[in-house]
Amino acid sequence: MAKKIVILGGGVAGTIVANQLARKIPGELRSREVSITQIGNTETHTYQPGWLYIPFDLSRPEDLKRPQRSLLDPSIAFVQDTIAKIDVKSQKLTSKEGKEYSYDILVIATGSVPRPDLTPGLAEAGHWFHTEEGSIKLRDALRTFTGGRIVIAMGVPHKCPVAPVEVTLMLDDYLRKRGLREKSEITYTYPVGAVHTIPAVAKWGAQTFDERGIKYETFFNMKEVDTKNKVVHSMEGSQVPFDLLITIPQHRGAQVILDSGLGEGGWIPTNKETLQMEGTDNVFVVGDTTNLPVSKAGSTAHFSADVLVENVVDLLTGHKPSHKYDGKVFCFIETGRNQASYISFNYTTPPVPPTPTTMVHWMKISYNKMYWLTSRGIL
Ligand SMILES: Cc1cc2nc3c(=O)[nH]c(=O)nc-3n(C[C@H](O)[C@H](O)[C@H](O)COP(=O)(O)OP(=O)(O)OC[C@H]3O[C@@H](n4cnc5c(N)ncnc54)[C@H](O)[C@@H]3O)c2cc1C
Known part of the structure; x- marks a missing residue:
């Protein structure tokens, strides 16, 4: 029987994980030893950092969206559904309509909401x-x-x-x-x-x-x-x-995390290095929904996804997850006047933002356009 990997959430974290994983195990996917299914409640993927530019008429909502399926490797099945309950004991997700999805390995990437x-x-x-x-x-x-x-x-x-x-x-x-x-x-x-x-x-x-x-x-x-x-x-x-x-209103994790009792405030207790949900071997957590002591940012999702994917492969090949996330985060800082700075840090090294420059601003603007490559796991 094929090993079922289910990724819950079609935002930046879930999409990077799905695509990187598909690239790591093409043979297993072709031979149907393993399947990857992403479940997301929306058919449209939105680049959330672009919302910062809309109030100042520097971006339009339609520029920030792509169909979710267009971002996924063809070997990944995408299911549009809203999950109401996650049961990690019976390894099962239940949708609002009562449909059930079982898994061998689960990646939770349901984000956060204001x-x-x-x-x-x-x-x-x-x-x-x-x-x-x-x-x-x-x-x-x-x-x-x-x-x-x-x-x-x-x-x-x-x-x-x-x-x-x-x-x-x-x-x-x-x-x-x-x-x-x-x-x-x-x-x-x-x-x-x-x-x-x-x-x-x-x-x-x-x-x-x-x-x-x-x-x-x-x-x-x-x-x-x-x-x-x-x-x-x-x-x-x-x-x-x-x-x-x-x-910026206070945030909470997704309703499904709260309703499933997986973590106070909707933040799932997560091993800060292996990214496994505490107390489980086959459930991983990525992106905003973790309780990691780092910023809730797309870059956190990206850097931790790299590690998480290696650990899922470890598990698939019968090994103990051995790769460790060091808490790496990188954020541009728009400062107006066509300038920007940035911060880069991890669990142990705090950031120091350099003096804003026009070049960094244009790097950020370029990144906003290139994000679609990041979500595909290419950049
Ligand atoms: C204005 C703004 C500016 C930002 N700027 C930056 C920046 O400059 N740099 C940076 O690194 N980060 C930035 N971020 C943060 C970044 O966008 C988030 O940290 C990132 O989107 C988190 O990714 P995620 O996949 O964890 O969550 P999300 O991208 O929110 O994705 C979660 C997905 O799960 C789905 N989902 C939730 N519940 C269910 C359910 N029950 N069933 C099915 N699907 C479900 C949601 O619909 C969503 O598609 C910014 C965010 C905002 C709002």
């Missing part, structure tokens, strides 16, 4: 760019914005560690280009005692905010939004009034 509903008033009065719909709504609000107080506020945890700084600097640039900067006040708030959790980003970020006249308030954990008076309150007791509120 949950504005968890902060009172946020869904009514706030904007965000961590969904396609949200980024379009924010774009429309900015198009009609004529000046006033803009507040940036974060919920934790969230995906893309540098998005708060990026959206703030891109907003500053956007308002300047539209001649609205003098008529606007930007206040950046952040949950810890600095403008970023990564010390080097915090130092550079605060200096850049000072240069660009951006106000900031730290130790600001969004508690609730007073929708009537347009004020955002922090858990620390402070409050900031706004005309336009741009947020």
Whole structure:
């Protein structure tokens, strides 16, 4: 009987894993000793980092999408279905309609989602760019914005560690280009005692905010939004009034992870080196849904997928998974003014962002176009 590998989730992590795996075991797939099935709840694959550009009219939603099947190696079966329950004891997934899928090896890659509903008033009065719909709504609000107080506020945890700084600097640039900067006040708030959790980003970020006249308030954990008076309150007791509120809502793992009781908050306890789900041998976890002590980022998914695939091959060939993920993450940082920087780090080595340059900005723009090669496991 063929060994069944099921990959749950058709985002960046699940797609890279599926394609890389298919390339590692072409013979086994041809001889039908092994099958790879990806289950995803949408036929369309979206490049989420592109949502950062939509509010500033620098990208369009239709530029960020491809049919999921077009990204997969032909040897991979794609099933569009929504999984409601994962049962790792009986090695079975059950869909919303009650259809069952069994597996020998499971890779869970169900990502994370912003949950504005968890902060009172946020869904009514706030904007965000961590969904396609949200980024379009924010774009429309900015198009009609004529000046006033803009507040940036974060919920934790969230995906893309540098998005708060990026959206703030891109907003500053956007308002300047539209001649609205003098008529606007930007206040950046952040949950810890600095403008970023990564010390080097915090130092550079605060200096850049000072240069660009951006106000900031730290130790600001969004508690609730007073929708009537347009004020955002922090858990620390402070409050900031706004005309336009741009947020990153706190995130949770996918509903199926919560409903299957696989991890608090939807984050699955994962071995930080082998990427196996804790307490299992044949279940692997990749991308945002892990509880790894690293950023939830596409690059984390990419670098950890390389290791995970080797470990799945180890298991298929009767060996103990022996490859180790070192926590590698790489993120570009858009800084506005056609410039960008980047951070690169792992579990043990913290990052230091270099001075932003135009060249790095264009590297990021090029990467946005080349992402489709990454998802195919080529780049
Ligand atoms: C605005 C923004 C900017 C970003 N910028 C960067 C950046 O510059 N660099 C970077 O590295 N990262 C960036 N990221 C983060 C990056 O996009 C995510 O970390 C990455 O998409 C995570 O990949 P994933 O496969 O784990 O999750 P996802 O890509 O979210 O994929 C999960 C998939 O699982 C599916 N799924 C969920 N539940 C089920 C179910 N029950 N049944 C079937 N399918 C299901 C979902 O529909 C989805 O297709 C950014 C994100 C945003 C929103």
